[in-house]
Amino acid sequence: MWSDHLEYKVRAITTSLDYYEVRGIVWSDHTLKESFIMRIALFATCIVDAMYPETAKSTVKILERLGHEVIFPKAQACCGQMHMNSGYMPEALPVVENHINAFDTEDYDVAVAPSGSCVASVKHQHPFLAERLGKPELKERAVAVGKRTYELSQLLVDVLGITNAAEQLGSYFPQTITYHPSCHGMRSLKLGDRQLDLLKTVGGITVNELPEADQCCGFGGTFSIKNSDVSTAMLEDKMKNICSTGASACAGGDASCLMHIGGGLSRTGAKPRTLHLADILASTMEETVSL
Amino acid sequence: MSAKDEILGRIRSALADAPVAQEVPREYRKTSDMGEAELIDLLVDRLVDYKAGVDVIDAAQIPEYVAAKLAGASSVVYPHGLDTGWLSGLGEKVEQRIDAPGARLSIAELDETSAVVTSSAVSVAESGTIILDGEPNQGRRAISLVPDHHVCIVPISSIVRLLPEAMPRLAITRPQTWISGPSATSDIELERVEGVHGPRTLDVLMVRGL
Amino acid sequence: MTQVFLGMPAGGQGNLFETEPFPKAAHRELGNTQMRKNLRHATHTIRDKRLNVVGELPDWEELRDAGSAIKNLTMANLEERLEEFEKNFTARGGIVHWARDADEANKIVTELVKATGSKEVVKVKSMATQEIGLNEHLETEGIEAFETDLAELIVQLGNDKPSHILVPAIHKNRTEVRDIFLKEMPVVDPNLTDEPAKLAEAARKHLRKKFLSAKVAISGANFALADTGTLGVVESEGNGRMCLTLPETLITVMGIEKVLPHWEDIEVFMQLLPRSSTGERMNPYTSLWTGVSEDDGPQNVHIVLLDNGRTRALADRFGRTALNCIRCSACMNVCPVYERTGGHAYGSTYPGPIGAILSPLLTGIEVEENGSLPYASSLCGACYDACPVKINIPEILVHLRGEDVDANRDKHKLPTQMDLLMKGGSWALGKGKNLGLLEKALPLGRLMSGKEKKIKKLPGIAAGWTASRDIPAPPNKSFRDWWSDEKESK
Numbered sequence: 002m003w004s005d006h007l008e009y010k011v012r013a014i015t016t017s018l019d020y021y022e023v024r025g026i027v028w029s030d031h032t033l034k035e036s037f038i039m040r041i042a043l044f045a046t047c048i049v050d051a052m053y054p055e056t057a058k059s060t061v062k063i064l065e066r067l068g069h070e071v072i073f074p075k076a077q078a079c080c081g082q083m084h085m086n087s088g089y090m091p092e093a094l095p096v097v098e099n100h101i102n103a104f105d106t107e108d109y110d111v112a113v114a115p116s117g118s119c120v121a122s123v124k125h126q127h128p129f130l131a132e133r134l135g136k137p138e139l140k141e142r143a144v145a146v147g148k149r150t151y152e153l154s155q156l157l158v159d160v161l162g163i164t165n166a167a168e169q170l171g172s173y174f175p176q177t178i179t180y181h182p183s184c185h186g187m188r189s190l191k192l193g194d195r196q197l198d199l200l201k202t203v204g205g206i207t208v209n210e211l212p213e214a215d216q217c218c219g220f221g222g223t224f225s226i227k228n229s230d231v232s233t234a235m236l237e238d239k240m241k242n243i244c245s246t247g248a249s250a251c252a253g254g255d256a257s258c259l260m261h262i263g264g265g266l267s268r269t270g271a272k273p274r275t276l277h278l279a280d281i282l283a284s285t286m287e288e289t290v291s292l
Numbered sequence: 293m294s295a296k297d298e299i300l301g302r303i304r305s306a307l308a309d310a311p312v313a314q315e316v317p318r319e320y321r322k323t324s325d326m327g328e329a330e331l332i333d334l335l336v337d338r339l340v341d342y343k344a345g346v347d348v349i350d351a352a353q354i355p356e357y358v359a360a361k362l363a364g365a366s367s368v369v370y371p372h373g374l375d376t377g378w379l380s381g382l383g384e385k386v387e388q389r390i391d392a393p394g395a396r397l398s399i400a401e402l403d404e405t406s407a408v409v410t411s412s413a414v415s416v417a418e419s420g421t422i423i424l425d426g427e428p429n430q431g432r433r434a435i436s437l438v439p440d441h442h443v444c445i446v447p448i449s450s451i452v453r454l455l456p457e458a459m460p461r462l463a464i465t466r467p468q469t470w471i472s473g474p475s476a477t478s479d480i481e482l483e484r485v486e487g488v489h490g491p492r493t494l495d496v497l498m499v500r501g502l
Numbered sequence: 503m504t505q506v507f508l509g510m511p512a513g514g515q516g517n518l519f520e521t522e523p524f525p526k527a528a529h530r531e532l533g534n535t536q537m538r539k540n541l542r543h544a545t546h547t548i549r550d551k552r553l554n555v556v557g558e559l560p561d562w563e564e565l566r567d568a569g570s571a572i573k574n575l576t577m578a579n580l581e582e583r584l585e586e587f588e589k590n591f592t593a594r595g596g597i598v599h600w601a602r603d604a605d606e607a608n609k610i611v612t613e614l615v616k617a618t619g620s621k622e623v624v625k626v627k628s629m630a631t632q633e634i635g636l637n638e639h640l641e642t643e644g645i646e647a648f649e650t651d652l653a654e655l656i657v658q659l660g661n662d663k664p665s666h667i668l669v670p671a672i673h674k675n676r677t678e679v680r681d682i683f684l685k686e687m688p689v690v691d692p693n694l695t696d697e698p699a700k701l702a703e704a705a706r707k708h709l710r711k712k713f714l715s716a717k718v719a720i721s722g723a724n725f726a727l728a729d730t731g732t733l734g735v736v737e738s739e740g741n742g743r744m745c746l747t748l749p750e751t752l753i754t755v756m757g758i759e760k761v762l763p764h765w766e767d768i769e770v771f772m773q774l775l776p777r778s779s780t781g782e783r784m785n786p787y788t789s790l791w792t793g794v795s796e797d798d799g800p801q802n803v804h805i806v807l808l809d810n811g812r813t814r815a816l817a818d819r820f821g822r823t824a825l826n827c828i829r830c831s832a833c834m835n836v837c838p839v840y841e842r843t844g845g846h847a848y849g850s851t852y853p854g855p856i857g858a859i860l861s862p863l864l865t866g867i868e869v870e871e872n873g874s875l876p877y878a879s880s881l882c883g884a885c886y887d888a889c890p891v892k893i894n895i896p897e898i899l900v901h902l903r904g905e906d907v908d909a910n911r912d913k914h915k916l917p918t919q920m921d922l923l924m925k926g927g928s929w930a931l932g933k934g935k936n937l938g939l940l941e942k943a944l945p946l947g948r949l950m951s952g953k954e955k956k957i958k959k960l961p962g963i964a965a966g967w968t969a970s971r972d973i974p975a976p977p978n979k980s981f982r983d984w985w986s987d988e989k990e991s992k
């Protein structure tokens with residue numbers, strides 16, 4: 002199965018070997034980029050699909066620029082984390098099943114989502130829900146889908162070998178930004194500095210360090226509604242730190258956190274806005290994203 | 293049903309799903325090949341960080357150093373198994389009190405004693421921990437607790453780097469006290485300050501040739 | 503207060519209950535700016551310290567793996583380990599008592615103290631006795647309990663409640679501590695400054711006589727070693743050593759989950775615990791004792807093994823690892839919610855992330871307001887990262903939310919707004935088709951957001967969001983539709 006090879010390849014990269022095997026052929030870093038076309042299934046995530054379609058388009062652009070084929074499994078809707086995180090497990094089940102049905106196919110090599118928390122949900126919460134509701138078969142399928150699902154920066158760095166966004170993706174964004182690493186990407190997926198490193202290599206960009214960057218922005222799904230006061234207190238500190246950097250935008254890898262932070266900044270009338278990593282990477286000299 | 297039977301019964305029913313636990317992976321460091329000079333440096337560094345006094349000396353210098361540390365003391369207690377030669381440098385002004393089986397000092401007497409001199413069983417350099425396990429040269433726990441000043445002899449041969457290396461050297465059936473610096477607290481604003489109920493001064497003599 | 507369910511071990515009693523919903527308590531505590539300043543300062547100090555000393559150990563992750571596995575193994579064989587401990591502790595002259603719940607433990611301790619004829623006891627900080635409300639119980643029996651740990655002393659003198667498991671007075675700053683000492687200590691230097699060293703000295707003077715004359719001490723224990731029958735207390739100030747060494751009688755109250763299989767196991771936990779809790783390479787003092795030692799320390803040595811809901815937590819397949827907790831407090835020190843609300847908002851003896859799972863696991867999710875505790879988290883995962891025994895707190899929080907929702911399903915006749923939202927969401931997000939259908943309404947939302955292109959006020963529970971955040975105007979077309987139009991039609 003392709004996915005098995007792929008897993009091997011990814012392991013090879015993370016253990017920093019400089020070759021890997023896909024479809025029975027040993028590839029060097031270079032040959033992969035030049036001659037291996039992957040079929041990548043985009044998991045847009047519900048919030049990006051409905052509220053931030055540009056971010057999904059940006060993701061498609063970046064991957065197509067690298068010569069890969071992007072597909073969009075139409076049966077997809079949502080990872081179900083809002084339901085699970087709110088405790089509505091039986092209600093989450095159809096959502097999770099739908100996702101697994103949509104992505105448990107041989108139709109693609111890897112799936113990608115421009116969201117750390119949705120990928121974390123697919124990888125960790127789906128098997129957990131299946132286990133909790135006593136569905137071993139579903140769990141097995143969930144694990145298989147999870148293994149093939151990547152967060153955008155993970156795919157770009159670990160699988161596609163991107164180390165310089167300006168050179169390899171043509172990314173250009175002449176603005177001063179700061180960067181908030183969302184919790185699930187940082188902790189659940191252990192993304193490390195992948196997103197930040199990509200941003201730093203965008204042409205024309207200035208990245209100012211965000212104080213207390215690792216602190217949660219206070220979103221937490223329905224936490225922001227159920228515990229609105231605490232959530233707001235966390236948001237206030239995050240906004241203060243963002244404003245202190247003098248950046249005109251705060252970048253991140255999760256549309257939901259960005260909507261939260263952006264919603265707060267908009268309400269207080271603060272200058273910085275929020276922008277998804279994918280939109281910055283997709284921005285080029287010819288087609289520069291404006292703020 | 294007795295409380296014991298009931299609790300054990302509850303445990304049995306709680307574990308009715310028979311969870312299987314994986315074997316314990318013990319991949320952490322269990323041995324080290326750190327040389328003596330480095331061990332000394334490391335332990336000194338840790339103890340100084342804890343605000344303990346530290347001197348690295350030869351066995352022959354013990355009487356001189358013990359005397360110097362106890363310069364202001366009016367009395368000192370020592371366990372019956374201690375090498376009394378170590379106290380031979382003390383002047384007349386320092387009253388020496390032995391604590392021995394059958395001839396124990398009372399708590400009040402210990403409270404009036406300015407200092408204590410003991411040896412130690414093993415020390416862990418990485419964490420700056422000196423372990424007393426109640427050998428006759430360390431005595432019972434009260435004597436190294438009530439006096440406000442503890443002079444502790446650490447034979448350099450008894451220093452290990454890692455805690456797992458110390459474990460086999462300890463006698464577990466006797467009460468143990470692990471000491472990492474003088475008494476301290478972090479209870480006010482989570483900042484460490486030294487000197488609460490245990491001895492407020494800890495002087496460590498790390499001795500070669502013991 | 504306790505409800506008993508068939509087939510489910512009894513829930514815990516005592517100080518394990520939230521008395522009002524967390525959001526309400528949090529709202530009040532958030533308004534206490536002094537407390538918030540104190541907490542922010544303290545938690546940020548300890549975070550840096552912890553990271554430094556943890557970073558020093560090249561095998562930190564291996565230690566965590568071992569610690570977590572030792573705990574899991576112990577819990578899977580808890581009955582055997584407890585029997586083994588009892589056998590060895592008894593063989594060395596100690597006496598073992600078993601207590602089903604808080605009441606029973608309080609009664610046992612009271613009897614033991616009364617048998618000595620003493621009217622007062624000195625205490626080493628212990629979460630278990632805090633949990634069962636031992637001091638209050640002893641007081642009703644005419645026995646005075648003196649807390650000897652500095653922070654506990656501050657709380658006791660100030661007639662306050664602990665707000666942290668390691669530093670119960672973390673919500674007070676040095677000046678507030680000084681003021682409490684000046685007001686409440688019978689003998690105190692009126693010129694006492696707020697220098698921490700001076701405050702520590704005042705505590706020393708205040709307690710010295712008590713230590714030297716106490717006949718009975720009560721302690722908790724950080725661990726019990728089954729194969730040797732040994733107990734251990736980890737501390738800093740020497741108040742623990744005083745209590746464990748000088749009195750004639752020593753009574754230890756310990757939760758049954760604190761047992762460890764082997765003597766060697768402490769080589770793991772004594773590396774994990776100090777670095778995680780006070781951010782020190784090692785705590786100043788650790789005492790280990792095995793039953794009675796002739797001629798050294800108390801000759802009358804007891805232990806009360808406490809259930810109080812622990813078996814109930816053990817019965818929860820997805821929650822039982824909460825019992826692996828070694829009470830280091832790292833999870834609360836890194837928690838952004840705890841940092842802002844403080845410990846009192848959690849009601850129970852156990853605050854912060856571990857409290858948000860442990861309290862409802864011990865009592866059952868359906869009692870009092872404990873059902874609101876698992877929601878007191880943004881699920882940011884900082885606690886899981888910090889936990890030295892790798893308790894997956896976020897996952898257990900989510901699991902317990904599920905338990906809470908299910909428990910409430912049967913209670914309410916009418917579905918709540920959240921129920922309806924989730925039901926609707928389940929339909930809308932359960933099929934790509936359905937979501938696509940719903941997305942056809944996006945232009946309508948765009949219209950509603952007006953000229954400013956933002957939504958500033960929503961009704962119902964969503965008002966919690968728009969109280970402090972706008973929602974951007976939705977796009978005219980979803981990505982799904984764009985894909986159909988642009989990619990598929992070509």
Ligand code: SF4
Binds near residue numbers: 885891
């Ligand atoms: S849950 Fe983990 S981090 Fe929190 S107090 Fe317990 S052991 Fe420490």
